[in-house]
Amino acid sequence: MEESSVTQRQEESAKIQYGCEHYRRRCKIRAPCCNQIFPCRHCHNEAMSSLSNPKDRHDLVRHEVQHVICSLCDTEQQVARVCSNCGVTMGEYFCEFCKFYDDDTTKKQFHCDECGICRVGGHENFFHCQKCGSCYSVLLRDNHLCVENSMKNHCPICYEYLFDSVKGTAILKCGHTMHMDCSAEMARQNQYRCPICSKSVFDMSRTWEILDAEIEATAMPEEYRYEVKILCNDCNNTSEVFFHIFGHKCCHCNSYNTRRIVPQ
Template sequence: MEWKELVTGDGIVVSVVDLHLREGGGRSTTDTVALETIAEVTASVGEESRTSQNHHQQKQNLANCRNPPLSLLFTLSFPKLMERSVIERLDFGKMGYGCKHYRRRCRIRAPCCNELYSCRHCHNEATSMLSKPLDRHELVRQDVEHVVCSVCDTEQPVAQVCTNCGVRMGEYFCSICKFFDDETGKEHFHCDDCGICRVGGRENFFHCKKCGSCYSNGLRDNHLCVENSMRHHCPICYEYLFDSLKDTAVMKCGHTMHSECYHEMIKRDQYCCPICSKSVIDMSRTWKRIDEEIEATVMPEDYQNRKRSVFEHPEVLVIVLASDALM
């Protein structure tokens, strides 16, 4: 975002900033912006302390500008933002900025590489694609110390409200995780035991001390605890589960994987845990049906009266014991 000087038709120097006009959640346009529209926006947020005659002259001067760059906000409109009520300023541009991961009105300065990114996921995706493996790294969310306001482009220490323009950079803000998000419908909450923010509403989850993660209330006293079961990678896609954005499934054996990976595994007729090989669903009806089929199968005549003592053949005993252990 760069401040520039633009000379109007009457020779008046006006500072401009390349800034997307996304108030009210609208998307920035890639088409030509009509001069009347820009003048109208400027008039609505212009400096009210000037006389109406001067203000009309400003509109006229703005209209005399030929071929203005796309999505420009003139500084003569900025003072009006500062004169708005506190609530109006806080909500300015809400849901209009961000990335595919989060809607927020700021970018973070990565302390590890000193680059600006919309969020830590954008940083991790970018650095994971670096050609040199030694340059690849992940951002530690708690280490972020500075952010840049997406509305006024002011760099500042981490805070919820911009120190320059008064915009709330995230409707939800966590000072521990340095996390911002305008989508409050996710029902964010910070879990002190996990050390990170979760979504879904605090009242809908509990923290399992042994498993080391927040689980849905439906799993309270209804799951097999495995120590730090969430602090591992998904056995299917190998993404780290603890802070993954995807939903997680807790299997009967206590091990975890992504829900979509779990359902894909079931669709492919794989019914055992990839980690411990225990059944992940109730297979009793299947085993009963197999037993019934075996009982209904007539033994071939060549084997009907044939017997063998397993004690005389240890290798057979081992096979039988191994089969029993798998049941």
């Protein structure tokens, strides 16, 4: 009983001492791709992506990890939750498939068989969308525009791969995806178009009303009173409207998210 209490105290102490900026854990991993030891796959990827020779840069495939090193006794061993030498639990959360360890269980980690990786946030709060190919919040069930394998792309703002990113992801009205932080930064920069398809991703009705008023109050000189052909990015319809320096309004959906079609 006394030995068990000592081991428990060691584990509690080790939760604070060991790990990295990404995860608290009591083991390191040996990367099979380069045979080097790192605290986690993110540490490996950051180190490898900064190598001077582009040919040497590479990412670690999490499922290929076979060996871990206990942080308490330095014993290298096959992937397992408990150290084969000192008996310490190397991670309160452990996924044998992903070779993933983490002591911070407040993240509510869970493994999605269909994604093939571990997610955070609690299994009960997510569902797997078969068409989009990823887990989404249950709030989006039957409430989002599906784009096939939309998460298996890079964020159009920061270009980080979205599928296994640790950052939160937003689904835009058009169905394309990006990081929540990147979407918020777009809004701060007054960028309202999807970087991929150019459709409006925010409610622009108030902005369009302001443009209506400004255009009505600002008459164009006689030499600029001619019609132009436009294509609407929001509804994909074409219109012929009078030219105005402030913008051109779609005759079909009333959006100003349009572009002028220049005759060839």
